[in-house]
Amino acid sequence: RKLLNFSYSFSSDSFYPISGTASPPSDDGSSPKILLERPFVYFGKTYDNIYVNNNGHLTFNASYDSYSPQRFPLYGSRDLIAPFWTDLDNRRSGSVLYNQYTNGSVLQQATRDINSYFPNLSFSADLVFVATWYEVAYLSMTGTKTTFQAVLISGGQKSFVLFNYGSIASATQSVQAGYDTINSIHHFTIPGSFSSSATGNNSTFSLSSNVNVTGRWAFQVDSGPEGSLYPMDGTASSRSDDGSSPQIHLQRPFAYFGKTYNSIYVLSTHLLMCIYEPAGWI
Ligand SMILES: *[C@@H]1O[C@H](CO)[C@@H](O)[C@H](O)[C@H]1NC(C)=O
Ligand SMILES: *[C@@H]1O[C@H](CO)[C@@H](O)[C@H](O)[C@H]1NC(C)=O
Numbered sequence: 001r002k003l004l005n006f007s008y009s010f011s012s013d014s015f016y017p018i019s020g021t022a023s024p025p026s027d028d029g030s031s032p033k034i035l036l037e038r039p040f041v042y043f044g045k046t047y048d049n050i051y052v053n054n055n056g057h058l059t060f061n062a063s064y065d066s067y068s069p070q071r072f073p074l075y076g077s078r079d080l081i082a083p084f085w086t087d088l089d090n091r092r093s094g095s096v097l098y099n100q101y102t103n104g105s106v107l108q109q110a111t112r113d114i115n116s117y118f119p120n121l122s123f124s125a126d127l128v129f130v131a132t133w134y135e136v137a138y139l140s141m142t143g144t145k146t147t148f149q150a151v152l153i154s155g156g157q158k159s160f161v162l163f164n165y166g167s168i169a170s171a172t173q174s175v176q177a178g179y180d181t182i183n184s185i186h187h188f189t190i191p192g193s194f195s196s197s198a199t200g201n202n203s204t205f206s207l208s209s210n211v212n213v214t215g216r217w218a219f220q221v222d223s224g225p226e227g228s229l230y231p232m233d234g235t236a237s238s239r240s241d242d243g244s245s246p247q248i249h250l251q252r253p254f255a256y257f258g259k260t261y262n263s264i265y266v267l268s269t270h271l272l273m274c275i276y277e278p279a280g281w282i
């Protein structure tokens with residue numbers, strides 16, 4: 001396998017440098033295993049390697065060839081970072097590039113960006129991993145050019161992912177943008193995924209943001225079950241489809257928007273739990 005080094009200049013300010021090693025041209029292929037120069041914590045799991053998959057996603061520990069986007073939550077068996085999951089083909093045109101930085105101006109840029117989007121964390125980046133799909137064609141749509149980027153930023157136990165969207169060619173195929181985890185304990189879908197506004201000159205991904213930078217989305221991705229959940233113990237509800245716990249008497253009253261409740265039910269639907277108060281119950 002011959003891996004080539006590339007460097008492009010690109011007009012969009014929000015992109016990190018488009019440079020590095022190019023993945024081999026291959027339909028539904030991926031980069032080889034890339035060893036990360038610093039560990040990357042993804043929702044409680046610590047990874048030392050990553051794969052940049054041609055169809056617009058990244059995975060850890062193993063490559064993933066799926067060209068057919070699926071909705072999150074997938075309740076699957078892999079951690080998946082998907083800036084633009086759709087059927088892409090880097091044999092026709094474009095390059096899938098990756099690079100990583102442990103010092104220098106790219107690290108400083110990442111430190112600035114994260115401290116600006118997530119204030120008061122006193123964050124300091126020690127690894128920036130950049131994957132860019134540069135002017136890559138959709139499968140069977142020779143001549144289309146789509147550019148986007150995923151930037152993984154790590155510093156100690158904290159980690160973040162940025163997605164940057166550039167020019168997105170128009171297509172009829174679906175796109176999923178977001179991230180998912182093993183069993184979907186954490187997942188996020190960027191609005192517009194699977195809609196007709198996902199692609200084209202006015203792609204909703206290129207025009208929107210959750211951090212007030214057009215075409216950029218930013219996520220903190222370190223917090224795992226250990227960090228963010230309260231203790232998982234107690235009484236288990238009996239197994240049943242669409243069932244619920246028995247009535248649970250609260251040891252202190254709970255005020256909910258002007259009503260005071262002394263008991264609660266916990267309902268189960270698939271893996272989701274929700275809280276339900278029977279109307280009028282005091
Ligand atoms: C990833 O691979 C490492 C090393 O083989 C292993 O310890 C870890 O459990 C794997 N993680 C997942 C989520 O499979
Ligand atoms: C930055 O890190 C690279 C390896 O990742 C190294 O070759 C280079 O010398 C380092 N530069 C500085 C200024 O530390």
Ligand SMILES: *[C@@H]1O[C@H](CO)[C@@H](O)[C@H](O)[C@H]1NC(C)=O
Binds near residue numbers: 119120
């Ligand atoms: C950050 O800290 C400063 C000073 O401690 C405080 O005034 C500010 O509200 C904090 N910002 C956030 C978003 O918590």
Ligand SMILES: *[C@@H]1O[C@H](CO)[C@@H](O)[C@H](O)[C@H]1NC(C)=O
Binds near residue numbers: 170201
């Ligand atoms: C999209 O924009 C490109 C240049 O930015 C232009 O050449 C093309 O005609 C546009 N496509 C549509 C459908 O407007």
Ligand SMILES: *[C@@H]1O[C@H](CO)[C@@H](O)[C@H](O)[C@H]1NC(C)=O
Binds near residue numbers: 200201202
């Ligand atoms: C994109 O939006 C602009 C302004 O709203 C509009 O003029 C243009 O026709 C749109 N282009 C496409 C390809 O929908």
Ligand SMILES: *[C@@H]1O[C@H](CO)[C@@H](O)[C@H](O)[C@H]1NC(C)=O
Binds near residue numbers: 212
């Ligand atoms: C969003 O960005 C614009 C331009 O960069 C700036 O003028 C505006 O104050 C920002 N809005 C917020 C809520 O930060």
